[in-house]
Amino acid sequence: MQTDSPFVGVSETEPKSDTIPGAPPAALRIENVAKAFGGNQAVDGVSFQVAAGTLVGLIGPNGAGKSTLGGLICGSLRCDSGEVWLSDVRIDPLSTWRRARLGLARTFQLSSEFQRLTVLENLLVGSSLRQDATLWKAVTARRSWQERESRLIERARQLLGEFELAGHESAYAGELSGGQRRLVEIARALMSEPTLLVLDEPMAGLSPHMVKQVTIHLERLRSLGFSLLLIEHNVAVVSSLSDRMVAMSQGKVIAEGASEEVLGNDEVQAIYVAG
Amino acid sequence: MSGQMSSLFAVDVLYVLLFMIGGWGLNLQFGTTGIINFGYILFEGIGGYTVALFTLGPQGLVAGQQQAAFSVALPFPIPLILAVVVGGLFAALVGVVVLRRVRRDQQAIVLLVLSLMALYFVTADPNFLNGSIGFALIPQPIIGSAVASATYEWVVVGVVGVLTLIIWGLVRAATESPFGRVLRAQRDNEASAEALGYNTFALQLRAFIFGGATAALVGGIFAYTLTVWSPAAWGYGETFYFFMVVIVGGIGNLGGVVVGAIVVIGLQQGFAFMPNVGSSELGVVLQTICASIVTVGFLALRPKGLFPERRHRVYSLGSVISERENRDGLDAQGAGTNAN
Numbered sequence: 001m002q003t004d005s006p007f008v009g010v011s012e013t014e015p016k017s018d019t020i021p022g023a024p025p026a027a028l029r030i031e032n033v034a035k036a037f038g039g040n041q042a043v044d045g046v047s048f049q050v051a052a053g054t055l056v057g058l059i060g061p062n063g064a065g066k067s068t069l070g071g072l073i074c075g076s077l078r079c080d081s082g083e084v085w086l087s088d089v090r091i092d093p094l095s096t097w098r099r100a101r102l103g104l105a106r107t108f109q110l111s112s113e114f115q116r117l118t119v120l121e122n123l124l125v126g127s128s129l130r131q132d133a134t135l136w137k138a139v140t141a142r143r144s145w146q147e148r149e150s151r152l153i154e155r156a157r158q159l160l161g162e163f164e165l166a167g168h169e170s171a172y173a174g175e176l177s178g179g180q181r182r183l184v185e186i187a188r189a190l191m192s193e194p195t196l197l198v199l200d201e202p203m204a205g206l207s208p209h210m211v212k213q214v215t216i217h218l219e220r221l222r223s224l225g226f227s228l229l230l231i232e233h234n235v236a237v238v239s240s241l242s243d244r245m246v247a248m249s250q251g252k253v254i255a256e257g258a259s260e261e262v263l264g265n266d267e268v269q270a271i272y273v274a275g
Numbered sequence: 276m277s278g279q280m281s282s283l284f285a286v287d288v289l290y291v292l293l294f295m296i297g298g299w300g301l302n303l304q305f306g307t308t309g310i311i312n313f314g315y316i317l318f319e320g321i322g323g324y325t326v327a328l329f330t331l332g333p334q335g336l337v338a339g340q341q342q343a344a345f346s347v348a349l350p351f352p353i354p355l356i357l358a359v360v361v362g363g364l365f366a367a368l369v370g371v372v373v374l375r376r377v378r379r380d381q382q383a384i385v386l387l388v389l390s391l392m393a394l395y396f397v398t399a400d401p402n403f404l405n406g407s408i409g410f411a412l413i414p415q416p417i418i419g420s421a422v423a424s425a426t427y428e429w430v431v432v433g434v435v436g437v438l439t440l441i442i443w444g445l446v447r448a449a450t451e452s453p454f455g456r457v458l459r460a461q462r463d464n465e466a467s468a469e470a471l472g473y474n475t476f477a478l479q480l481r482a483f484i485f486g487g488a489t490a491a492l493v494g495g496i497f498a499y500t501l502t503v504w505s506p507a508a509w510g511y512g513e514t515f516y517f518f519m520v521v522i523v524g525g526i527g528n529l530g531g532v533v534v535g536a537i538v539v540i541g542l543q544q545g546f547a548f549m550p551n552v553g554s555s556e557l558g559v560v561l562q563t564i565c566a567s568i569v570t571v572g573f574l575a576l577r578p579k580g581l582f583p584e585r586r587h588r589v590y591s592l593g594s595v596i597s598e599r600e601n602r603d604g605l606d607a608q609g610a611g612t613n614a615n
Contacts, residue, residue: 074470100472108470114463117456120589124453125460126471133473135481138452139445145453153589170586192471 025088027052027196027227033072033082033092035065042068044251045082050196052087055218055228057238057259060248061271066231067109069248070200073229074106075099087195101130103195107185109204115174119165119184122173123156124149126188152191159187163217179210183217196227203234211237235272239263247271285428287544289500292432292439293493294536298520299446299529300489305518306527306584307450308482309379309462314369314386315517317393318487320509321365322358322494324397327410327504329354339412341405351416355495362491363484370483375476379465390511398506409505413498420502435496442489447529449485451587458482459527459587512563519570525580534581542566 028050035043043065050056060066071077073084075096084092091099100106105126114122132145160166163183168176173184182202189197199218203211211234218241222228232238238245238259245262247255255265262268297319304310331341332348349357369389377385398407414420418427449455461468461475468475498504516539524535546562573580 076466076470095474096466096469097472097474100470106470108467112464112467112470114460114467116463116584117460118586118589121456121587122460124589125457125468125473130453130457130472133453133457133478135449135454135485138449138454142448142452149453149589172586188471 025052026050026085027054027087028073028229029083029085030069030073031083031085033069033084034080035068035072035077036080041251043072046248046251046253047082048246048253048256050227050229051243052227053225054243055222055226055230055241057242057245058229058231058248059233059235059238059245059262059268062233063250064248065251066248067200068251070106070198070229070231074104074198100192103192104198105189105192105194105196106198107182107189107200107202109201111178111181111185113173113176113181113184113188115172117173118170119160119173119176120153120156120169122184122188123159123191124152126191127152127156156187156191159190162220163187164213177210179206179213182206182210182214186214186217186221190221190226194226196229197221198229198231200231201233202230203232203237215241235263282425282428285425285432287540289428289432289435290543291536291540292435293496294517294520294539295533296439296442297490297493297517298524298532298536299442300486300493301517302521302527302529302532303446303449303458303482303489304486306521307455307462308458308479310374310479310483310486311383312386312483312486313383313511313514314388314390315486315490316509316511316514317386317390318362318366318490319494319497319513320390320393320397320506322362322491323498323504323508324404324410324494325358325361325491326354326495326498327413328404329357330414330499331410331412335412335414339410341408341410342402343405343410344403348414351499355492355499358491358495359488362494363488365491366484366487367480369487370480374479374483387511387514390514394506394510405505407506409503409507410498411503413502413504415499415502431500438492438496442492443529445485450529454478454481456587515570516566519566521580522570522573522578523580525582525584526578527584528580528582531580531582538569539566542569 026049030049031047033043033046034041046069048056058066058069068077072079072092075091075094079092082092083090086099086102086104089102091102091104114125117125132148137145157166157169160169163186165180165183165187168180173181176184186199186202202214202218206214215237218228218230222241230238230241242259244257245259246253247262247265247268249267249271254267255262301312301315304312304315328343328346329349331346333346335348336343336346373382373385397404400406404410412420415423457468457473458478461473461478465475494509497508501508520532520535520539522535523538524533525531542565543562546558546565549558551558
C-alpha cells in the first residue's frame with residue numbers, strides 16, 4: 001500500500017522499513033498486532049503508524065476491532081503477537097500504567113471521569129504530580145508537593161478555560177453533562193503532556209452540538225501539534241479531522257491513506273455506503 | 276462522681292478513642308480506597324496476640340497455665356510497636372495476594388473467609404495461641420498486674436488520646452494530599468487511574484497496610500487494657516461494628532468516624548445498662564441485631580452517613596480554595612451545569 005509520508009502509513013508487508021534515517025520517530029508504531037478471543041480473531045495482523053504531530057483517524061463498523069486495538073495499544077488488553085512502539089520504546093509487554101508514564105494517554109469509549117472528584121481534581125490526577133502521590137510524601141513533604149501543585153493548578157485552570165469548563169472547576173465531575181465529561185477527560189489526558197493521545201469513540205452518545213464542540217477542540221489540538229489517534233465511528237468527523245485515515249473491518253486494515261483515498265476505497269464504500 | 280463511675284466513663288472514652296482509630300484505618304481502606312475489608316478484625320486480633328505474646332513471657336504463661344508457641348516479656352511500648360509492625364506486615368502479605376489476584380467485588384468475601392479461617396485455626400489449636408481460652412493476666416503498661424486505679428485509667432485514656440491525635444494527623448495528611456486524591460480517583464474508576472500512570476495495586480496495598488497496622492494498634496491497646504485476649508475479642512461480627520462506625524458516621528469523612536464511634540459505643544453501653552431480658556446471651560444478640568438494623572437502615576436511607584464525604588481542598592499558591600468557596604462555586608453554576 002502506497003503512503004504519502006514515510007512516518008505515517010500502513011505496511012503490513014514491510015513493518016520496519018518505513019522510516020527515514022534522521023527523521024523523528026513515529027509517535028506510535030503498530031506492527032502485525034493480533035488478538036483473538038476464543039475462536040474470534042478480533043485483531044488480525046494490523047500494522048500502521050501515527051507520525052508525531054499528526055492526527056490519524058481509525059474507522060470501521062461495529063466489530064471491526066477498533067476498540068480492541070485501542071485496548072492493545074493502551075495496555076488494557078495484551079497482544080497475542082506483534083509489537084507496539086511508542087516513539088522508540090516497545091510498549092506491548094508493559095502494563096497500562098507504565099505505558100502511561102512513558103507518555104501514552106487515552107480517553108475511554110464510556111465516560112471514565114472520576115465522578116466524586118471535582119473537575120479541577122480530575123485534572124490534577126491527570127498531571128505529572130503522580131510522583132507526589134505517595135503516603136510518605138503526603139506525611140513528610142507537604143510543602144514541596146503543595147508548591148508543585150500550585151503550578152499545576154494554574155495549568156489546569158488554563159486548560160479548563162480552553163475547554164470552556166472554567167466555571168465548573170469546583171463541580172463534581174459526575175454532575176456535568178455527557179459532553180462536558182468528555183471534555184474533562186480530554187483535558188485530564190492532556191495534563192500529563194502526552195506523547196500520544198488515543199481517543200476511543202469520543203463522540204459516542206454526544207448530542208450534535210457537543211459533537212461539534214468536541215470536534216473544534218480536537219481540531220485545535222491537531223493544529224497545536226499533538227499526536228492523536230482518533231478511534232471513531234463517525235466517519236464524517238474523522239475525515240474532517242484526520243491527516244490520515246485507517247479503515248478496519250473484521251480485525252484487518254482494509255484501507256489506509258489520505259481521507260479521500262480511504263473513503264474512495266471500494267471495501268470502505270461497500271461497508272459505509274452499501275452496508 | 277464516684278470512683279467506679281469515673282472508671283466506667285474512662286473506659287467508655289477509651290473505647291470511643293479506639294473505635295475512632297480503628298474506624299479511620301477502615302475508612303482509609305473502605306471509604307477512601309474502596310477496599311471492602313470484611314476481614315478487618317483479623318488485624319486487630321493479630322495486634323492483640325502480638326502484645327500478649329511479647330508481654331507475658333514464659334513466667335506469665337506458667338502463671339496463667341497458658342500455652343503458646345513462644346512468648347517473651349518485653350517492656351512497654353515495645354510489644355505495641357511490634358503489634359503495629361506485625362499487623363502491617365501481615366496486611367502486606369494478605370494484600371499482595373488478595374488485591375492483586377482477586378477481583379474487587381470478590382475481595383470482601385475472600386477477606387471474610389480469611390478472618391474466619393484464622394479464627395477457627397486459633398480456636399482449634401490450644402498449643403499455638405491457647406485455643407478458645409486465649410490469654411489472660413496480660414500485664415498492663417507500667418503497673419503490670421496491679422489493680423488499675425481510676426487515675427491510672429485516665430492516664431491511659433490521655434495517652435491513647437495523644438495516639439488518636441497522631442493517627443488523625445496521619446490519616447488527614449494522607450487523605451488531603453495527592454496520595455489521598457489518587458486513592459479516591461482509583462476508587463471511582465480504577466481503569467482510568469491506571470491509564471493516567473498510576474499503579475493502582477501499589478496504591479491500594481499501601482492503604483491496606485496502613486489500615487492493617489492501625490487495626491493491630493487498636494488490638495494491642497485492647498489487649499493491654501483488657502488484660503485478656505481470646506478469639507471472642509475478634510470474632511467476625513466485630514468487623515461489622517467498625518463498618519457501622521464508618522457507615523453511620525459518613526463513608527470517607529474523618530469527622531463522621533468520630534460520631535460513628537460515639538454512636539457504636541453509646542449503643543453498646545446502652546444495652547449494658549438495660550435490665551436483663553432472658554439470658555445474658557440474648558442481650559448480646561439483641562445488641563447485635565440493633566446494630567445491624569441501624570447499619571442497614573443507614574445503607575438504605577442515608578447511604579452517605581450522617582456526615583457525607585466532604586469536598587476536598589485544593590491548594591493554590593499558598594491560598595486555599597475552601598469548601599465554602601467550592602460550595603459557592605457550585606451554587607453559582609446552578610442549572611447551567613447540566614445544560615447539555
